[in-house]
Amino acid sequence: MQGLLSATHDARKDTQMLRLISALGLLLMAIAGANAAEPARKATLYKSPQCSCCEEYAKYLRGNGFEVKVVATHDLALIRRDNGVPTAVEGCHTMLLGDRVIEGHVPVSAINLLLEKHPQVRGISLPGMPQGSPGMTGRKTAPFTIYSFGDGSHKVFATD
Amino acid sequence: MGGVAVLAGGLSSIAQSAGPTKEVRLVAGPGRARVVPSPHPETAIWAYNGTAPGPEIRVRQGERLRVAVENRLQEETTIHWHGVRVPNAMDGVPHLTQKPIAPGESFTYEFTVPDAGTYWYHPHQRSLEQVERGLCGALVVEEPEPLQVDRDVTWVLDDWRLLKDASISGDFGNRMDAGMSGRIGNTVTVNGRVRETFGVRAGERIRLRLVNAANARIFGLEFEGHRVQIVALDGQPVEPHAPEGGRIVLGPAMRADLVIDMTGAPGARFRVMDTFYQDLEYRLLDLAYADAPLRERPLEAPLALPGNPLPEPDVGAAARHEVTFDGGMMSGMMGGMMQGMGRGHVWAVNGVSASGHVMDPMFALPQGQSCILALHNNTAWHHPIHLHGHSCRVISRNGEPTRHREWQDTVLMAPRERAEIAFVADNPGDWMLHCHILEHQAAGMMGVIRVEPPGTRT
């Protein structure tokens, strides 16, 4: 059986496990807050089992020195909620990078900016699935606007 | 605009039966249910007669069914009799076929059930929330001479997006759900509860009626250690056959009738797996054999069901219409995606993204006309496409003839897949053609086709 709240299901698909991970993320944020000198490079990317562009994005990050574990889930909406991603800036997948949240096809330059210069920012997002963004096919037709979020609100973080 | 005048009588050949009438009363209202086992709390749901799924309605083929529906919800509702070839005015589509039932009001549905088989009922008003909160139920139409089995069992399959306190997550209309695979839950239930086991006996033959009542989840069930025969799809008999790859795939709103011989040993357990989504396979439940067998060897009665009185489409003389489905994430339309999504229109049928049930028909068919719909899924997502008021033969997929020419009312289309379906437009009125991933439907993926009785052509 599959039950979110049941104790007996397979841990590999355990959504409670995801909750533990996100709770741990919060904890780490509380403890390690300002320790941005050694940015975390190990990430877990949560994606819909039927979305293929997310894998491409993981490859892109791996090519840029990140260690990315990809986890398929039906619970993206809840994972976003638990990690403070406002609905207005939802992307197609959600990645936890240490205590930070990377939503959607965010370019590495913006991730590095987040890790190196903005220790207080919870996460950043490139909403939707813009063509030509990392991991996406198609041609980029306009600069990408990347948003930061943290306390339920969001604002422009960078353009790329 | 507006519906065509519908002649009394509807399906002339089959609606005239003067059999007995079955009376049912359904009250739609808030309820509580033990979806997940204790110690977790109960879940606040919306229910028919207090339960989710609601009561299984059983009628005999050719009987009249009269269902008095009382709305004790805080919002309007309707009931759609999914797959049953009802007269248009009984189809339960808000504003298109009836005024929705206001809170505190009642409406009586009454029709003759022409076809035997497994059907279901659910609201067609804001169904993405009403169905998800628990409003659904099985409707079983019994053959005059039933299949010879030891047990006739229905599994209403559903899933729920529950929070840690077992309450239903309130994020209906989430736009990433809408633009991707729909709202897929994290808790799967059989007849309203998370189940560990389903008890069986060695030598037993079970007719298992599967109903997928989930908003968006596609099931791919595998019965480990058992040879399963599919005997009906979407209520309509099909030549008994083993499922392709040993897996019964059911998109939202689809049904399958299976016959399973319990060939395991007394005391044995076998897993029923749902393997549809890669990396998210899980065990639905175990078939748990009792210690005492029912009999030494299973029944050897024939499995084929008698046919239903469906008009056979004349494929050679059929009118042909193309229906294209576009949109969603990862489509070519990505550039305008976010803009479109802001307005809640994510999907389109023949270029139109619907914002309500009432719209100009995509095309009109004279009553009695054979018709082929060439369906094109131009998207990167699965869609169970449902036509109201008719059953259709699926005659080809991706240009290849189908082996069983199965009758369906809900045709599951894989990403980029094409399918041809054929039917006789014998049921006058305006009928929905829509995706049954309810988030897709709400985000524009529906259209209307019109069947015009003689003399109404303008």
Ligand SMILES: [Cu+2]
């Ligand atoms: Cu769809």
